[in-house]
Amino acid sequence: MxxxxxxxxxxxxxxxxxxxxxxxxxxxxxxxxxxxGLNGKTATSAAVESRLVDQQRLVTVEFVTYQSSGLQGDFTPSVRRLQVRPGEMHQVDFTVSNPGSDARVLRAIPSVSPGLAAGYLRKTECFCFQEQPIAARAEAVMPMRFYVDQALPADIEVFTLSYTLYDISEQAAAGS
Missing domain, CATH: 1.20.5 (Single alpha-helices involved in coiled-coils or other helix-helix interfaces)
Structure with missing residues (x-):
């Protein structure tokens, strides 16, 4: 025993x-x-600091969007590729539609590839910072303002910023 x-x-x-x-x-x-710097997680906020624009360098930022399974509607960036100079502020608008008969609460999760570039992407405004309510049969334009830090390693000439959109309506209702 x-x-x-x-x-x-x-x-x-x-x-x-x-x-x-x-x-x-x-x-x-x-x-x-x-x-x-793995997993391409981006910071949730970025302070606007005095910065100089690097006129000698161009970096290509690609924008990709995904939707979780079962989520209806469209989720698209206003541009698929953008050439930026490090230090230069840019805005890209993302459009989302809700063709359903119920209002939804959405959450976008960002990722950057290669993951090292995530540490040099400075978002000053982003729909990914908070939940996004969208009415039934509606469309919303969600802005993302950013710049690329001048300290981005020279060998990174192109990086991809992707967002995956999730319907968190049930969790948001439970938290209310």
Whole structure:
């Protein structure tokens, strides 16, 4: 009987340790991504700072949009590619439509490829910073203002900013 109790205690401790590891995994992943620049996560805000425009350099920024499965309507950028000079402010508008008969709450998750470029993309305004409500049978134009930091490594001449749009209406209603 004592041997059975030892095994039960060990299994219980193992289950607690696995739960603790799983609980700690998300913040550890965020720290890992911040340190390494992997996963292309962009900062959630950017301070507007005095900056000079690099007139000698052009960087191509590509814009790609995706929608989660089951989400109806269109989600498109006003341009697919834009050549920018580091330090120069730009705005790209993204249009989203909701052809359904119910209002929706949407959330856009950004990603940058290559991931290293994410650390040099400075967004001063972005629809991805907050939830986006959209009425039934409506269309909305959502702006994103940004500049590319002059410190972007010279070997990065092209990078892609992609957004995946999710319907979070149920979560938003539950949080109200």
């Amino acid at each position: 004592a041997h059975g109790n030892k095994i039960a205690v060990r299994l219980g401790l193992l289950a607690v340790a696995m739960f603790g590891f799983g609980f700690a995994l998300v913040p550890l992943y965020d720290v890992f991504c911040d340190i390494t």
